[in-house]
Amino acid sequence: SSTKAKLVQLRVFASLHNCAKEQNKSIEVVLTASDKDADGNLTADEVGAGIESCGMKLTQGQLELLIDSCDTSGSSKASLSVIKRIIAATVLQMGTYQSGVRTNMGSYLKTSGQTLEDVFDFSDSNMDGELSKEEFKGVVRSCGVQADGFGVESFVLSQNGEGMSKEEFLDFFDAPPTTT
Numbered sequence: 001s002s003t004k005a006k007l008v009q010l011r012v013f014a015s016l017h018n019c020a021k022e023q024n025k026s027i028e029v030v031l032t033a034s035d036k037d038a039d040g041n042l043t044a045d046e047v048g049a050g051i052e053s054c055g056m057k058l059t060q061g062q063l064e065l066l067i068d069s070c071d072t073s074g075s076s077k078a079s080l081s082v083i084k085r086i087i088a089a090t091v092l093q094m095g096t097y098q099s100g101v102r103t104n105m106g107s108y109l110k111t112s113g114q115t116l117e118d119v120f121d122f123s124d125s126n127m128d129g130e131l132s133k134e135e136f137k138g139v140v141r142s143c144g145v146q147a148d149g150f151g152v153e154s155f156v157l158s159q160n161g162e163g164m165s166k167e168e169f170l171d172f173f174d175a176p177p178t179t180t
Contacts, residue, residue, distance in 0.1 A: 008066050012051060012058065013087040019054030027087055030054070031080055041077035043067070098172075104143035105173055120169045130163030 020027045034050030035042055042050070044063035051058055058066070070078035070086060109116065123131055123139045131139065164172065 013090045108143045
């Protein structure tokens, strides 16, 4: 389905974006290194190798779904320029969503009289010191923001796929929106 393809795209491209930032490289450098035949197009295997270099593994089906969603020529390859445009749009969409959550959280705190620490403690329902994706959905909903698959996934990916500690939660809401 196109929703599944969009979530795979989001997961992969956000991970590539985070990986490139951590390695102090551009996404283009990370992707170009994966283009073994240097033709400007990536096969599922080439994308898989690039993703693995960032510590992430996808199934063959997920890789094919990703390539199909980026393939504009019917060649079972995705051009680097198309992938770069999709990554830029994905990162922008993540930043826009995160900005909306931050703005609504500020309004929520003003009207409720709660602190960010209060919100974290209340939302950490299993009291493990981290917010999971499901716990974060509750935070987002309490702020009046739609907890859609894309937005929550962008939150999880902004945290490198892990839960969010209280310190990261406080930093997330005090930090400026993610942009490229």
